[in-house]
Amino acid sequence: MPVHNADIAALFEEIADRLEIQGANPFRIRAYRNAARTLGELPQPARTLMEKGEDLTRLPGIGDDLAEKIREIVSNGRCSLLDRLRRDLPPAVTELLQIPGLGPKRVKALYHDLEVQTVEQLYRAARDGRIRALPGFGEKTELNILQAVEAHASQTRRFKLAVAAQYADALAAFLQAVPGVGQVTLAGSFRRMRETVGDLDILVTAATGSPVMQRFTAYDEVAEVLSAGSTRASVVLKSGLQVDLRVVSQTSYGAALCYFTGSKAHNIAIRRIAQKLGLKVNEYGVFRGDERIAGEDETSVYQSVGLPWIPPELREDRGEIEAARDGRLPSLVEFADLRGDLHAHTKATDGHDSLREMALAAKALGLEYLAITEHSRHLTVAHGLDPLRLARQCDEIDRLNPELDGITLLKGIEVDILEDGSLDLPDDVLGRLDLVVGAVHSQFHLSRAKQTGRILRAMDHPHFTLLAHPSGRLIDRREPCDVDMLRIIRHAKDRGCFLELNAHPERLDLLDSHCQMAKEEGVLVSINSDAHSSFDFANLKYGVGQARRGWLEKDDVLNTRPLAALRRLLKRTM
Structure with a gap:
């Protein structure tokens, strides 16, 4: 697709923002802002000037280096400098710019002086009164920031994905059984697998005369009908979850699915591409003038703007369109790719089922191996194992494995990472295990430097295999630990160990952005259930x-390997 001057200007502005946050030379920052302004005001496309052989350095404020970058962007739609800056600066930092009242200069001060990288850390710093001491802020500014973050976070009530699924799946099944209904699809953030869901969007196709709308508004779980028409209705369930239903024609189904899946930023980007091609994209289809040229399925919508179909989990306008344009879309990991689970508990600690019961349940799901990783002794609330009890469990696993058919139990432990970075059990005990899962279960509010150092020291332990739920967050209940995740990921790469993506709906930790970071750094991620039953x-x-939202492919995931290959990787960390 052609690269327009506005596209180049936007990339230069982002470079300037990132350089300013990092504290780069002010003259260099100003050069990129001036270049962005020049390109934004340039009446002739830079591509046309290049094709004519014009000297780009003749443009105001454009020297040899910037001219070369313009040529690079026009040629491939990307800028290698920006790619490096995106890798070097934590991705969430730029999200701070979305908070009203925070520009690059203030984000720079927060990042460099208080090591604030995320919106959560910004809120914590404002709440704790640490922002007012920074030059140029003060108590009033701190209060404004606190209020802006609170407003940003509380715009809508959100439901955890697994909770929303309980209502969504039941309602979808109900609608599917209504006479005359064809397709029923859940769209919106639910389809994109967001960690939390603000409301549910449901699309259906239905024959003329189908009572789907009447049945929907009369659904037993409906507490309030907000609106009801012939093709759309909105209700609030007794749980407080809003549900919007739309009946669409088969010829528009793909366009409507794209539109209502979102995200808003992704849809806007697609519409801009369409506009450059002289097309109009909306929920009814893709149009050239009055002629509908696509819309019956999602693939036709994307093909109309020169792109392959993009998986819903990637539709956040975080590089997926550029990747699609360049043929770099990942082949995302699927549930069927999982060969095992490396984090599970039994009734030996705070679980609810026996070794055999857990093994058979994992086998029934199609898994080939399961690591039993009880808590260690420091976590007394979970009746953690001391060396003697752990040794007894290892013996029990060794006795049970020959009796199991089609599933192998691995010997492990979820060992506490103590405040000084040491592990909760001695080396001679850990050395007998197939893997050691390290976890932070206390002292969550250490400073960023102390928390990061604590984890790095634990990872240096010779028996350390896998970092469990790396940020320590509990969605809506406990904020993530204040850690330098990029440094932890790079240390994992140097050390040769792995990171967990904890699949428990209260955690979903790693964050999607950290999954993508791990992928870029070449660190394998293990998708684990943390099953307690x-x-x-x-x-x-x-x-x-969550892994798919983080762009992970099968080869990026540790536990997609067969058991023999997994054992070889685990031995390298011991």
Whole structure:
């Protein structure tokens, strides 16, 4: 697709923002802002000037280096400098710019002086009164930031994905049984597998005369009907979850699915591409003038703007369109790719089922191996294992494995990472295990430097294999630990160990952005259930959804390997 001057200007502005946050030379920052302004005001496309052989350095403020970058962007739609800056600067930092009142200069001060990288960390710093001491801020500015973050976070009530699924799946099944209904599809953030869902969007096709709308508004779980018409209705369930239903024609189904799946930013980007091609994209189809040229399925919509179909989990306008344009879309990991689970508990600690019961449940799901990783002794609330009890469990696993058919139990432990970075059990005990899962279960509010150092020291332990739920967050209940995740990921790469994506719906930790970071750094991620009962393995599907949002492919995931290959990788960390 052609690269327009506005596209180049936007990339230069982002470079300038990132350089300013990093504290780069002010003259260099100003050069990129001036170049962005020049390109934004340039009446002739830079591509046309290049094709004519014009000297780009003749443009105001454009020297040899910037001219070369313009040529690079026009040629491939990307800028290698920006790619490096995106890798070097934590991705969430630029999200701070979305908070009203925060420009690059203030984000720079927050990042460099308080090491604020995320909106959560910004809120914590404002709440704790640490922002007012920074030059140019003050108490009033701190209060404004706190209020802006609170407003940003509380715009809508959101439901955890697994909770929303309980209502969504039941309602979808109900609608599917209505006479005359054809397709029923859940769209919106639910389809994109967001960690939380603000409301549900449901699309259906239905024959003329189908009572789907009447049945929907009369559904037993409906507490309030907000609106009702012949093709659309909105209700609030008794749970407080809003549900919007739309009946669409088969010829528009793909366009409507694209539109109502979102995200808003992704849809806007697609519409801009369409406009450049003289097309109009909306929920009814893709149009050239009055002629509908696509819309019956999603693939036709994307093909109309020169792109392959993009998986819903990637539709956040975070590089997926550029990747699609360049043929670089990942082949995302699927649930069927999982060969095992490396984090599970039994009734020996705080689980609810026996070794055998957990093994058979994992096998029934199609898994080939399961690591039993009880808590260690420091976590007394979970009746953690001391060396003697762990040794007894290892013996029990060794006795049980020959009796199992089609599933192998691995010996492990979820060992506490103590405040000084040491592990909760001695080396001679850990050395007998197939893997050691390290986890932070206390002292969550250490400073960023101390928390990061604590984890790095634990990872240096010779028996350390896998970092469990790396940020320590509990969605809507506990904020993530204040850590330098990029540094942790790079240390994992140097050390040769792995990171967990904990699939428990309360955690979904790693964050999707950290999954993508791990992928870029070449660190394998293990999608684990953290099962405490035989029912909990079903949560793996949410972990897979989070992994897909993080661009992970099969080869990026540790536990897609068969057992023999997995054992070889585990031995390298011991």
